[in-house]
Amino acid sequence: MTTDPRPLPQVLRHLTTSVLVAATAALGALSWSSPAEAKFVFPYNHPDLDWYTIETEHFYVHYPVSKKTEAEGNDHYINAEWSARKSAKIAEEMYEPMCAEFNYFIKEKVHIVILDQSDELEGFTIPSWDWIEISAHPGSYFYRMRGRMEWFSDVLVHEYAHVVSLKANSSFAEGTGGISIGGLYDDGIRDQASGGEFNLGDGSPFWWTEGGAEYWSDNTGYNWWSSSRDMNIRTTVLEGRLLTYDEWVTRVDKSDWGDGERGYQQGYSMALYLRERFGDETFARFALKYGEGWRANWESVIPEVTGVDARTLYDDWVRWLTDKYSAVYDRVQAEGEVEGFEMTLKPGGWETITPEDEDEWLEKRSRDREDEREATGTWALEPRFSGDGRYYGYNGNGYVRISLLPETAFYPFTGAYLDDPELLQRSTEMSVALPSNLGGAWDFVPGKDQVVITGTEHLFDSAFEATTGLTPELDGYNWNQLWHVDLRTYEHEEKGRVYESLTPAPKAGRMVFDPAAVRPIPNTLRGSDPAASPDGERLVYLEYGDGTMNVVTIKLDGSEKRRLTSFHDGTWFQRPDWSPDGKSIIVSMFRNYQNVLMILDAQTGEMTPITWDSHESFDAHWAADGRIYFSSDPGGIFNVFAYDPATKEILQLTNVIGGAQQPWLTPEGNLVYVNFTAHGFKIYGVDRDQWMNKPATHLFNTDIDMGEVKRSLAFVEDFSQYEAVTTTYGVKDNLMSPTVAPLIRFSNNTQTNFGLQGGFQLYMQDYVEKHVAVFQALVGEDTDLLFQYYNQSTPANIMVLGRRGVSKFDFGYALDADDDPTTTDDIETYQGKNVQQYTLGAAGVFLPVNNRLQVGVIGQAMQFGFKDTTATRFEPFSMSAGVSGFLTYQTISDYYGMSANPPPGKVINLSYARNFTDIQYKAYYGVDVDDGQLLDEYSFNQFDLSYTQHLRVRPIAGWSPFGLLALAQKHRHAFQFNFLGGFVDRNVQNNDEYRAGGRHPYWWGNGALNPNTMFAGYPAGSLQGETMLILSAAYRFPVWTKINKKMGPLYVYDLHAQLIGTAGNLWSYRPPTEPGTYYVNRYDANVAYNPDDVRREIPFVDYSYKNSPVDPLTGQPNPNYLLYDVGAELRLSSALWRGNWNSFMRVSYGFNEIRGVNDVNGDNVISTSDSGLGDSFSNETELPGLRVYFGFGTGW
């Protein structure tokens, strides 16, 4: 769960005035880069929900209830009242002890928002906003990592520990998020742009933040070092995967399997170690020490509190852990380790036999060894063989993977790896990966080639949906849903060979199942963990509602639904299974801090426990041999046990050092199970002859007092006291305290025009995010005011924006008396200064169609004017307005899209705008000349398309010359292709034209291309026209990964490089040149008598006259049909304090000499020499050359 305080929404970087230059200002196309919604969690608005609030002494708990009831036909009815009441009770109980941990008793009430709109684990805490948001559903795999299911007490105490600890730790005032300081130095003479940005804020290392929250939950009695946590750290230590001292400071770069969870548990373990060595309060004292005053390196508090420096302490702790777990392993080995072997078809490199093999393995880099070990599966769960033994399947990373493979193909049961190419090929072909949930249980349907799986409502798409991603998801619900799938064969043809497969032949690169073969089971919304009855007619599954699970049976066609339990008190069940005779059901139950195995009568639901103790017993499987196989942790390590219902005797079957879970008995009577390792959940097999078979009945309490059981099952917590303090949620009563982030910004747009601005960004919202408002003020020589409001209480997001900016800038004029740039004696340089302003208003409506597609409409109006030395007031130059519609389709999130090497995916933006412009400048008599045409009032249509595709490099149909493509694939080399096209359907004033050229990412104004590597070899905004066609490509590769070095507060982890190239141009209109068709105005521009004589340039056929230089001697253009550039970039990924701090260096070379408007060569002096072409441009040119960009913490 994300718990770090989030930074403020990115300071909005849309518009700035500093680029505006006199009457030829370049406003560019107005746009806003912020997302169309400003929400933290809700991917969709939910106007179908009412919200209620429980107010207690120290908390507000908000929860949703559907407006439309089930009786009114609402399939997605939710009512999280019980979850909210339970949260309110826990919250008040924990308040006192948690605050006492720090002697920091919080006065402000904390808002807890309960989410129940999805079946996923969601949530975060922002301490400075007094805001905790948690889902009532913990998701499908949480318990497997933590091993307990007191979800609300677990998660709430953890989150509130964040609130108290990080408030106590805060040296900055809450709500500032620190101070944002940045600057950009853009030097047109030296052709370089250097920027830097950092948020001066509090630090708190990952291990302390998350480990501390676990530990303080422990100290206050709500948490304990469970067997699952021990399993995690035990395997981590024994397999050499501890996060290093440098690695564990930050939550970034935790993409290797298990590293995120390791960070939590390593921190918790460290806290326990410090408790043992220095006392209970040590971890809390770090916060209080840091809170006394900001320091660049948080770790400096450690020696002040403990007297031992942080690195020494880390090393001590590692020794302590190593000794502890080495002893455990010695014990297991002394007892006789029974682990079996991983269920693979070929040996892994680590399974060495000879010393030479072992040497070869150890010579590999550790990360390569880790990758190899993880390649056999990291989330390999729920292994099964079909009853007839033909099929083998498991849930691998959220896909139910089924193959036609008998158990005799596996090493654990034969002692030999599969050496039958025909069987291997057949099994590969006769396989399928069915989409499912990560960790979701599934089952074969006995007697049929069918399976039932846990999925979601939109699990299987139609061909159209699969290809386009255009599955409408307007209600925002995609709950769990059971599916009934036929394992049917599909015919494939490859190179003339026809074969059968369980997988459909791809259509347009996508796997599309026959809709008749994949059927959602009616009436099973929010269902999970299905198991088919022995007769193949019914299912038993678990149904979720309001923080609680219940056991339900239903026929495969969705009829005859029967609820066997009816809890509404947070009871949680897990992995039910039928008895061989179909009369009973075994299930694991979590309730009242107990985790026991229960047998339910399949008709009546009557419950009979088979264990009643403090062990964590779960993953029960009632096998055909009549015994119940399950996992439990007596002795602190999860192992597989077998319970005989007839004798009530229990045997221990495995004795592992990792963790043995999810046992399943094969048709041949062998054991498959999931073994937890530091490289993932792996599927292992143990031949029945190798089972430990150690009597273990005495380890469990099977002599059960049924009276106690009945009393326990009948217990219901009394929450009636909350009725009187529950009210309808009111926005004005639940606005968060305003957050004020100070901003300091330095920038220049010429070598002499420097600016320093100071101000703040104020952010406010209500706690269920119906209303969000941002106000930003920056004052300096330039003034910038912004207000933005989002209303998120309807299906679409509504945005209103207002902005005003005033900018001053200086410049030089080179007045050329004879308009001949080759004679310089008559050129005099003058300096000038100007003030410009704009006022902008916009409103938009944005509708998410699904998680990939968004459509919207935006209306906007802007007035632009300026004031020079002789003006007493701002003179309006132009007024513009427009309405546009857009469509954004992206298969890669914005977050990953900004990473150094984004994963495969695409982003498509399509927009149409109808715009209107009125030139109002009195000195020009209300008109302006552009491309030889007098322009006054005009309307135009504008069409834009941008397309970005990220691809991983890989062998092409198996072709990998010299193994290079395979090597590139292994090292995650990537291609990125970008296309940018735009079309304005008439000649327009240059403020309405497209602009292109290199921009630094810290640039806050308009006119930056996305990605900004496009035409980075040319000056910013120097290229323009009414038609834009640009194509660029990048080849990206890692240079140095897993650097993982901490230098003070800076943590550096990856270095990537990319080679970039761009080709394209911007085409415009041509002024008339035929004598008699034009006149020359007072600015030496040719003006057409007849606007029809102004000709549109045809891309590729015509060169772009605006972007082509003119020979000063002949006056003839040097045509640029296409412009090209190439470049190279280094991207350094790092983190500073709590946030990403990514830097880059880019070198780009533009091959073409160009010209354009105003100060093209970047010397801050605008040449007024006549271009000789009869247009209004200067005669300046920018020669081919290098442009260099540096960014420190600015991203790329």
Add this chain to the structure above:
Amino acid sequence: MTPLITLALAMSPLANAGVLADKTMKAPLSSREIERALILGKGWLELGLGADVKRAEGYWGPEGEALDFDSASFLYTRERVQLRYGVSARSDLVLFVPFHYIQLTNDVLGTDTSGLYLGDPRMAWRWQPWTSGAAGSMRALALIAEVKAPAGNEAPGSSIAGPSTFQEFVTTTGTYDARLGVETKLQEGNFAIGGQLGGVVSASNLAQFVVETDTNQFLGRIKPGSRVYAAVDLMAQLGPVALVVQPGVEAHGPTRLGVSAAGLFPGKDLAAVEGSEGWSADLDANVIVNVSRGLDLTLGVNLPLRGEDLMFFPLEDIHPTRGVTSSATLELRY
């Protein structure tokens, strides 16, 4: 939120919920001015609204002598908005945005020009590295770094015949100023003494109001002279009312004018304006009414004792006119 609501909330004794919840992290803040340190405590946000009004009677001569206007009447006001934020336990940030309503009348010449303008905003960081919080005996030392940005109006309206034909008032020097200073406060019971010492350096900048005639430029570059200042604060607190008297002096170097030079140091060719340096002295007196720790009202007066030649009239930031300035300030704290 309207000022009225803000005021009501600021005066309410406790608010532990809602948008203006009292936060645990906030530093203690005395309701009495005399007991307060030099920076706003951690977590406090202060909004200051104030106005200064000066009806200038005249100006200062070349030797600092007081001279009266012949027939002109000059009203110079400053409307102030100040945000101060206690960003950490030892420092606060200040954003000061002034506006000016100015009126010049001359019955003889028939002049009646007025206008409301944005002035030059200032941003400051104040760091209080040392404080002693003993009850009734507070000691504090603070350093201040401040930048003034030239956002004010600098287009006089016409440069054809020089500044005398202006139609607009200039409310900025057109330059960035950087100030570094130190402040101290020693309190004993109901009395306190403090001091301020610092200097201001201006960067040169092209300014629209500067008419550079020598080289026929319609704009020129200006670099106001560097300044040093010193002041003493004397304070006494009677119940909720604090009285503060502050005599101060300031000396400044010559202003430089000219055209820009090429390169990274465009002000290197500027020439000093003869007689534009000098010194001034004045006296501030303020009455602060501590309504609550969330609300103060300050009434004050500034008496100019000595000034400098009105060389850049009406550029008050460099050479102010002569007149008594009355001021009122409302400070709201949350």
